[in-house]
Amino acid sequence: MPEGSAALQLNVGDRVVYPNQGVCRVAAIDVKEVAGQKLTFVTMRREEDGAVVMVPEGKIISIGVRKVASAADVEEIYAFLRSDSDKADLDWKQRARTNLDRMTQGGILGLAEVVKGLQVLSELRPLPTKERELYDNARHLLVSEVAAALGTAEANAEDSIDIVLFPPGRERPKRTAAEFARPGGEDEDLDLDSDLMGLEGGELDLPSDEEPPAEPEEEAAEEGAEEEGSEEASEDAPKKRGRPPKAKPAEEGEPAAPKKRGRPPKPKPEVTAESAEPAAPKKRGRPPKAKPPEGAEPAEPAAPKKRGRPPKAKPPEGE
Amino acid sequence: MIRVVTLDPFDDKQLAKFNRTLYTAFGVGSEHSGSAEVPAGMSEPLDAEKLLDEVKGIRAYKDDKVLLLTSRKLKDRELPSGKAPTTGFARYGKDRAVLTIAPFKDLETGYKAIARHALHQLGTLWELHHCLDPRCSMYPPWTPSFNQGDHIFCTFCREKSEQKIRLAKS
Numbered sequence: 001m002p003e004g005s006a007a008l009q010l011n012v013g014d015r016v017v018y019p020n021q022g023v024c025r026v027a028a029i030d031v032k033e034v035a036g037q038k039l040t041f042v043t044m045r046r047e048e049d050g051a052v053v054m055v056p057e058g059k060i061i062s063i064g065v066r067k068v069a070s071a072a073d074v075e076e077i078y079a080f081l082r083s084d085s086d087k088a089d090l091d092w093k094q095r096a097r098t099n100l101d102r103m104t105q106g107g108i109l110g111l112a113e114v115v116k117g118l119q120v121l122s123e124l125r126p127l128p129t130k131e132r133e134l135y136d137n138a139r140h141l142l143v144s145e146v147a148a149a150l151g152t153a154e155a156n157a158e159d160s161i162d163i164v165l166f167p168p169g170r171e172r173p174k175r176t177a178a179e180f181a182r183p184g185g186e187d188e189d190l191d192l193d194s195d196l197m198g199l200e201g202g203e204l205d206l207p208s209d210e211e212p213p214a215e216p217e218e219e220a221a222e223e224g225a226e227e228e229g230s231e232e233a234s235e236d237a238p239k240k241r242g243r244p245p246k247a248k249p250a251e252e253g254e255p256a257a258p259k260k261r262g263r264p265p266k267p268k269p270e271v272t273a274e275s276a277e278p279a280a281p282k283k284r285g286r287p288p289k290a291k292p293p294e295g296a297e298p299a300e301p302a303a304p305k306k307r308g309r310p311p312k313a314k315p316p317e318g319e
Numbered sequence: 320m321i322r323v324v325t326l327d328p329f330d331d332k333q334l335a336k337f338n339r340t341l342y343t344a345f346g347v348g349s350e351h352s353g354s355a356e357v358p359a360g361m362s363e364p365l366d367a368e369k370l371l372d373e374v375k376g377i378r379a380y381k382d383d384k385v386l387l388l389t390s391r392k393l394k395d396r397e398l399p400s401g402k403a404p405t406t407g408f409a410r411y412g413k414d415r416a417v418l419t420i421a422p423f424k425d426l427e428t429g430y431k432a433i434a435r436h437a438l439h440q441l442g443t444l445w446e447l448h449h450c451l452d453p454r455c456s457m458y459p460p461w462t463p464s465f466n467q468g469d470h471i472f473c474t475f476c477r478e479k480s481e482q483k484i485r486l487a488k489s
Contacts, residue, residue, distance in 0.1 A: 071399075074399070075399075078399070078400045118451075119451060122451040126452075127451065129475075132451075132475050133475075135451070136448060136475070136479075139448050139449075140448060143411075143448065150399060153368070153410055153411070154410070154411040154412075155408065155409060155410055155411050155443060156396065156398055156403075158411070158448060158449060159396070159398055159403045159459075160398035160399050160400040160401075160403070161400070162449050162459045163398060163400050163401045163402075163403055163461075164400050164401075166449075166459040166461070166462055168401075168403075168404055168461040168462075169461075169463060170462075170463075171453075171462060171463055171464060172453070172462075
């Protein structure tokens, strides 16, 4: 048996962490011949359920397999969780990308960053389903690694983490979106709340029957302001985001009916005296054959059709 | 099957109500499966971990979850990051949990809070982690608002527990 992995110095019986899978124990390090090449494989068995994975020794580092964190690392994790760290990015795409990197390559600190970031974000608003699952996975991996590092039960490891995240006797604070704003101001446009507010101006293009009714007083005030407003005033006014509002048609007698979406209804036939009687319900299927006019001689019943090839014409006799 | 084993005397009617609550929450049968003795030499406050390891005389099948119910206090656990207030204890994914009704006098007095703690401990047995939702029973139990909440799970925890129970049955 080879001595172990050159890069990580793995030996049989070592505990390692496979990214996104959890704590594994090295079960064997074997040389196997694959496609004519002799490769060294590290066989790892996941402690949680005994699942086995074999990894070529050369891929160990690139996959991100690492040794289980030490007790000193766990102390650093507690300090990190206790601190008021950077807030999660409010742009979900950026956040998802960062969290994915942290889960695969970030080590135990990466797991703690995902847990802390999503926990703080949940103090602003409830997490969407995918992120709730990600939070649960990250928490599970973090708890199992802390338990392995400290040699304690997982329940104790989880409680030790949560005592830091949810200190006893204190409720979680309510966060505001302003707390998540980046100092550079680059991400201001990525703020979901402000985005949604911007969309309300008309980019959502809601059907008119779903649009909330505008308050009459506000409308009147706006109209008055538009009439009085000079060009300077319109220049000074802050630019509104989104599509400019459509020009209102000149008001005539009745207000225009709200636009309905979808196919327009078929025009109804005009009701006349003849058509006043209720039409007989349409019969489905083949229409009946036209009856012969009365008085005409009834035609002889047609001979039943013979099936098959028609008989050959007989040659004329007498030749 | 959830088996409630008492370490101290409890009223049968209150226990029946308690079992109905557990049945409603998890959708699996729950019953009072007799009583057991606290191991000799253990004094109040009880060491929860030691109690789970040493208590004897409990009959259960492999996929049963046993909840030990006591009126005696449990000792707070000393953890690397601080002291954890302990009203119950369960090992993640295992089959036994312990729960104290202290500081309440009986089951009826603090029924809502005790049921919520019971759901939390049984949830741990079904591999649920702590939850972010303060309304969920898997929220950390030492938070001030925990005892005021209802004995329910959030959607995520309920679905996860149902999935785990289905897996255990199959």
